[in-house]
Amino acid sequence: MNDLPDRFPRGWFVLGHQRDFPVGETKTIFGFNNKILISRIEDGSVAVDVGGDTSWPVLEINQMVMVWHDVEKQDPDFTPDKIEECYSDDWSDYGMASFIVKNNCRELIDNMADKGHFGPVHQAPFEGFWNEAKDHTYTQEMTADSPILGRDLFSQARYEGPAYMTTYMSAVHDGAKVESRLLVSHIPLTLTSFVINFGVMVKKVPGMSAEDEAAFIQGYVDANNFAFGQDVAIWENKIYIPDPVVCDGDGPLHKLRKWYGQFLVNRADIPSGLDLEKREF
Amino acid sequence: MTDQELIAPELPEQKDPATSGLESGWYKVAKSEDIPLKKAIQIDDFPTQIVVWRGEDAVLRSLDLYCKHMGASLACGEVEENSIQCPFHAWRWAGDGQCDKIPYAKKIPAKAITRSWEVSENDGMIYVWFDRDQKPADPNGQKFN
Ligand code: FES
Ligand SMILES: [Fe+2]
Numbered sequence: 001m002n003d004l005p006d007r008f009p010r011g012w013f014v015l016g017h018q019r020d021f022p023v024g025e026t027k028t029i030f031g032f033n034n035k036i037l038i039s040r041i042e043d044g045s046v047a048v049d050v051g052g053d054t055s056w057p058v059l060e061i062n063q064m065v066m067v068w069h070d071v072e073k074q075d076p077d078f079t080p081d082k083i084e085e086c087y088s089d090d091w092s093d094y095g096m097a098s099f100i101v102k103n104n105c106r107e108l109i110d111n112m113a114d115k116g117h118f119g120p121v122h123q124a125p126f127e128g129f130w131n132e133a134k135d136h137t138y139t140q141e142m143t144a145d146s147p148i149l150g151r152d153l154f155s156q157a158r159y160e161g162p163a164y165m166t167t168y169m170s171a172v173h174d175g176a177k178v179e180s181r182l183l184v185s186h187i188p189l190t191l192t193s194f195v196i197n198f199g200v201m202v203k204k205v206p207g208m209s210a211e212d213e214a215a216f217i218q219g220y221v222d223a224n225n226f227a228f229g230q231d232v233a234i235w236e237n238k239i240y241i242p243d244p245v246v247c248d249g250d251g252p253l254h255k256l257r258k259w260y261g262q263f264l265v266n267r268a269d270i271p272s273g274l275d276l277e278k279r280e281f
Numbered sequence: 282m283t284d285q286e287l288i289a290p291e292l293p294e295q296k297d298p299a300t301s302g303l304e305s306g307w308y309k310v311a312k313s314e315d316i317p318l319k320k321a322i323q324i325d326d327f328p329t330q331i332v333v334w335r336g337e338d339a340v341l342r343s344l345d346l347y348c349k350h351m352g353a354s355l356a357c358g359e360v361e362e363n364s365i366q367c368p369f370h371a372w373r374w375a376g377d378g379q380c381d382k383i384p385y386a387k388k389i390p391a392k393a394i395t396r397s398w399e400v401s402e403n404d405g406m407i408y409v410w411f412d413r414d415q416k417p418a419d420p421n422g423q424k425f426n
Contacts, residue, residue, distance in 0.1 A: 004292075030287050102290040110351065116370035116385050190289040234369050237354040239293050239347045245393050246350075247386035250370075253351075 003242060004104055004191045008032055009263035011136075011161030012059060012066040012080060014185035014197055017096050021046060021065055031187035031195070032069060062086040063094055063199075064185070066164070072266055078136045080160040085181055085201065094183060094199030095217040097225055099232070105163070105186055105194040107235045109260050112140045112159065113251035115281055121230050122146065124153075131252050132278035133259045136161050139278075146171075150178065162263040163187070179203040180220060200224060251281045293330070293354070295347045299413055301328035306423040307401060307408035316341065316407065321365055323356035328411055331398055332356040336363030342376030343398035343409055349380075350393070 013031070015038055021027060026039040034051035041047055048058050048067050057068040057076055062083045068076045085091040101107070111117070112131065119125045124146035132139045138159040145151055150171025157167040167182035183199035200220040204213060246253055255276050262270045310324045310333060321334035323346055330346035332355040340363065348355055353369035360366070364373045364381055372393070373382035380393035399410040399418040410418035 033287060100288070102288070103292060114351075114370075119385070120368065120371040189287050192290050192292050193288050233357070234353050237293060237357055238369070239295055239352040241347075241349070241352040244349075244351050245390050247383050247390050247393070248388055249383065249385035 005264045007071050008188045009162035010070045011163050011263050012068055013163045013187050014064045014066050018063050030189055033190055080164055091203050092201045092217055094201045095221045096199045097221050098195055098197045100195050101232055101235055102193050103235050105188045112138055113253045113256040115251040122227055129281050133276035138259055296329045298328040303328055305412040306425050308411055309406050309426045310409050311407045313405045319360040321356050334360050334365050338363055341400040341402055343400045345396045349395045
């Protein structure tokens with residue numbers, strides 16, 4: 001009865017933050033139904049071994065170590081854009097956290113078009129909501145007012161491929177504007193479980209001590225952990241409806257799922273017409 | 282970074298009741314005291330997964346467990362008046378299977394209907410009617426514990 005995908009999606013997957021892979025050490029994580037060994041060798045480069053296979057392309061960008069998964073074993077056909085803030089002294093580094101979700105990783109993607117869940121699940125009724133799909137990217141823009149994530153919230157979230165999402169967010173906390181960047185990435189463990197690795201970085205506030213800054217980032221990590229907890233409670237107690245009945249207030253869920261579907265088929269089978277012009281919902 | 286073993290949990294499912302071998306009748310699913318006013322519970326021990334709740338009028342109602350919108354468990358939702366409200370997008374479902382409220386939609390889609398189950402309560406026991414061919418409930422039908 002479970003119509004699970006027949007594979008893990010094609011794309012770049014974050015293995016972890018660069019600082020977690022110091023020279024000379026080998027780390028073990030799990031993913032793609034395999035044990036993954038990650039070593040940084042003396043010349044500073046990273047070698048990845050997925051269940052004995054060392055041919056998976058590796059990339060280090062935006063403070064992250066990523067691996068390219070493709071059942072067809074072809075070269076990557078895109079690379080995530082460089083995010084200047086990841087290399088700027090005006091911004092903190094990413095504070096990271098992770099947790100497991102017991103479901104197929106596609107559940108995470110629905111969120112992009114899921115305008116209707118912000119109120120009931122996150123107590124954050126949004127004001128504006130836009131979606132856009134272009135090639136391997138899918139972008140959501142949103143304005144909202146949230147007791148948890150901040151007042152006067154603007155966020156722009158973009159997937160580059162199926163598993164690497166970054167967000168620029170600005171909100172007002174205690175009367176001061178706070179700019180932040182969020183990373184939401186995941187690695188599938190099996191077809192019915194995945195690990196979310198997320199990161200938060202903030203624009204440094206002039207005059208703030210390193211200690212206060214760390215506490216501030218931790219506050220943001222905690223707030224996002226809390227918000228994810230609200231989603232996970234739903235995700236782990238649901239079935240997948242392949243062809244949902246949607247209402248006039250819903251986002252472009254069917255479009256989004258078609259866009260995501262391109263990473264679950266061979267390249268030769270990707271249909272055309274997956275783009276979505278930027279539009280308000 | 283979490284070092285996690287590979288786990289492959291079974292995912293929730295809404296079983297097809299037509300594949301059940303059970304005969305027609307009333308199946309005991311809970312005791313009356315298990316479902317207080319405005320509370321909902323999940324029943325797995327039935328030909329398919331269902332939610333049973335008690336409305337503010339004290340009457341029991343039952344639907345397929347998983348919401349026909351995007352699949353969340355209605356048993357995790359709230360009873361509002363005599364309907365059950367889904368925790369995911371707050372679509373509200375009446376005991377007859379009709380969606381009777383979507384807080385953010387202008388119009389309720391005609392296809393927003395789910396399967397309902399007949400419930401009866403006597404002597405402190407709660408029964409749900411099952412018939413593989415969806416014949417209507419027989420008030421004098423056989424009771425199974
Ligand atoms: S899944 Fe129930 S309202 Fe959307
Ligand atoms: Fe969410």
